[in-house]
Amino acid sequence: KAGLLYFGAATDTPGFRERAPYPQSYAQYDAILADPDEFGQTTPTNGQKWLFTEPQPALFNFTEGDYVANLANRTGKMLRCHALVWHSQLAPWVETTEWTPETLTEAITRHIRAVAGYYRGRCYAWDVVNEALDEDGTYRKSVFYNVLGEEYLKLAFRVAAEVDPAAKLYYNDYGIERPASVKTAGAKRLVKMLKDAGVRIDGVGMQAHLHADNHPTEDDLVETNRGYAELVDEVAYTELDVRIKTPVDEQKLKWQSECYEKVVGACVRTKKCVGITVWDFYDPFSWVPDVFPGNGASLLWFEDFSKHPAYDGMVRKFGEL
Ligand code: G3I
Helix, strand or coil: CCCCCEEEECECCHHHCCCCCCHHHHHHHHHHHHCCCCCCEECECCCCCHHHHCCECCECCCHHHHHHHHHHHHCCCEEEEEEEEECCCCCHHHHHCCCCHHHHHHHHHHHHHHHHHHCCCCCCEEEEEECCECCCCCECCCHHHHHHCCHHHHHHHHHHHHHCCCCEEEEEECCCCCCCCHHHHHHHHHHHHHHHCCCCCCEEEECCEEECCCCCCHHHHHHHHHHHHCCCCEEEEEEEEEEEECCCCHHHHHHHHHHHHHHHHHHHHCCCEEEEEECCCEHHHCCHHHHCCCEECCCCECCCCCECHHHHHHHHHHHHC
16 A cells, blocks of 8 residues: 555454444445455454453453454454553553552553563554543643653553564554644653653554544644654554544535545655554444534445545545555
8 A cells, every 4th residue: 555554444343333223234344344455454442452351450351352353363454452551441440449659560560461462473563552641742640640650651661562572562642643733742752751761662653533624734744744753663543533523515525535635645655654544444333423422424434335435535545646
């Protein structure tokens, strides 16, 4: 795909896709997902998160994560693994335990050793820490930060590097796609902090949950990528979707296509941009309408399995580059 290592789609465990209106259409969904001409990479949208992998202290469960990891293996796709340390979808016990810095250090170490250890050698990349920054670019006051300060970031990357030396280790966040944003500046500070501490970090993942009616220019995206590329070996668009304010119409679908095309253009124009992952590809399985009512149609296939104009837009864009 025009110099990228992959173009992929994230997916979830079938049991988590209950919102889909037509259970009988799962076969069609699975066929598109499996098709190597559509997607060369996948990421589990939920299954490797702490809530599912360590629901009770030291009790590990890889059922959900394995569904997508095995699918990747079976269909010959690269696997991005997501996410080792995140304040959300945490097992409740992590938030209710009275931690000391020592006990939380042990718990994080045990979690990463178990999860990254279990998937060792199978993940092209790991999102080691996800969304550690607030909207103003300062550190988010998560349980991890409140107990350990920025030490938790160093710890997570150090342990991941020990456990799976071949995996590319990423910092992943949303709202860090534009060059002038304070959060982008925060992400760069975070990466520099890790590097100054002698900790290995290989990549910055920009989630890219974007809006059809207000999206960055391609040049802005390229400028952001170049900023990160001065600090790390690779960047990637890890959770791309482009939401539309419903109802959907032709104009909004056109803006959406332009946005998807700009991301393709920006990644191809950035030498260190390794790939693009859409955060699922089928509208009924998108997280967007649940969290932002009045928004939707953010992916590439409509509910009836017809394709968004953005699909052809991206194919055309890849062809031009
Ligand atoms: O666990 C229940 C399950 O038992 C039930 O069958 C199912 C019915 O719909 O709901 C399940 O929980 C939902 C879970 O997804 C699995 O589908 C949660 O209610 C729902 O909140 C959760 O949403 C996920 C969200 O992260 C949580 O923050 C989305 O699917 C997932 O796409 C989304 O992904 C995040 C990335 O990890 C990080 N970046 C932002 C991105 C979008 O929010």
